[in-house]
Amino acid sequence: MDSTTTPIELDLTMDPADLTAALVDVESVSDHEGPLADAVETALRQLPHLEVHRDGDSIVARTNLGRDERVLLAGHLDTVPLPTVEGSLGTVPSVRRRESERDVIYGRGTTDMKGGVAVQLALANALTDPNRDITFVxxxxxxxASDASGLGRLMRNSPELLEADFAVLLEPTNGTVEGGCNGTMRFRITTAGKAAHSGRAWIGENAIHKQADVLARLAAYEPRTITVEGLDYREGLNAIRVGGGVAGNVIPDSAWVDINFRFAPDKTLQQAQDHVREVFKGYELDFQDLSPAARPGLDRPAAAQFVAAVGQEPMPKYGWTDVARFSEAGVPAVNFGPGDALLAHTDDEHVFDDAVRECYRALAEWLA
Structure with a gap:
């Protein structure tokens, strides 16, 4: 089927695992989400219990039943580019197999995150009278790049559509609730010296040697583990790139090190910046990337009931995800979805059928 000219039809009554395979069969590498977005919009507009809105290639569908609470289920439609290695299974279209007495779906996006999107769509179809109002995004x-994010665009253009008491981002978590996420920032420290011929090094000042103190502070730094709402978030402060020097016979007059700080959701961005400024007191920090952390919101009644429905102890999210955008907008959020995040973007990306079905079951039990 030529998805650029022939409309794609999605059957939302399908088993969620089969629906996952159907979604994978529609290639939707970033910048090419249009055909899949069209299919999702068309399918959702056939459901009379939902109000549907579209912004570019983002779709929001909402129930409006006057419930006391509103929850938001979110997932992205795009994938990373297809594998370039011939014979890779993590590509398009999907491949179904039976392995170790379990059914498995291979294909780009199975884990990140069309399994989660299939669960969203199946729930949107099935939950005509949920116990809470639901917003599907x-x-x-x-x-x-984050400045191109469709979710970010929705928050700028139509923030009222994303108002909720609690949000679930269906990124892969192996079916375990991962609350909130660490924040992340990247900054550069540059040291200046004086150039000279290396044969007469005493005339110059070596800018690379001046980085020794910066690196010593990093080596001596003891990252903390901080408990937020019962979850232990591990922090990290690490050099990730270094540079300096112009030639093999020149004392360098400039050197730099890029540093990444992963910080727990007990801190605002400003507090995290103040902390690293204190660690590197005496140096100028050039901040190049700033992403806030997200509190898990597990103290909310809706979250407690959700964790009970999942039936597993929640875990912290160490990496950064879009739950931080929801948290910044005042909506506590967790990550919960089918599949192993370590398989995302790999040449053999896959998800087990029963993992998709179990994710669907937990959310349906919580919301039905």
Whole structure:
């Protein structure tokens, strides 16, 4: 089927695992989400219990039943580019197999995150009278630069559509609730010296040697583990790139080190910046990337009931995800979805059928 000219039809009554395979069969690499977004919009507009809105290649569908609480289920439609290695299974279209007495789906996006999107769509179809109002969000451009994010665009253009008491981002978590996420920032420290011929090094000042103190502070730094709402978030402060020097016979007059700080959701961005400024007191920090942390919101009644429905102890999210965008907008959020996050973007990306079904079961039990 030529998805650029022939409309794609999605059957939302399908088994969620089969629906996952159907979604994978529609290639939707970032910048090319249009055909899949069209299919999702068309399918959702056939459901009379939902109000549907579209912004670019992002779709929002909402119930409006006057319930006391509103929850939001979100997932992105795009994937990273297809594998370039011939014979890779993590590509398009999907491949179904039976392995170790379990059914498995291979294909780009099975884990990140069309399994989660299939669960969203199946729930949107099935939950005509949920116990809470539900907002379903399907957005574009997650796998690219954050300023292109479809979710970010929705928050700028129509923030009222994303208001909720609690949110679940269906990123892969192996079926375990991962609350909130660490924040992350990247900054550069540059040291200046004086250039000279290396044969007469005493005339110059070596800027690379001046980085020794910076690196010593990093080596001596003891990252903390901080408990937030019962979850232990591990922090980290690490050099990730270094540079300096112009030639093999020149004392360098400039050197730099890029540093990444992963910080727990007990801190605001400002507090995290103040902390690293204290660690590197005496140096100028050039901040190049700033992403806030997200509190898990597990103290909310809706979250407690959700954790009970899942039936597993929640875990912290150490990496950064779009739950931080929801948290920044005042909506506590967790990550919960089918599949192993370590398989995302790999050449053999896959998800087990029963993992998709179990994710669907937990959310349906919570919301039905």
């Amino acid at each position: 399907f957005y574009d451009h997650e796998e690219v």
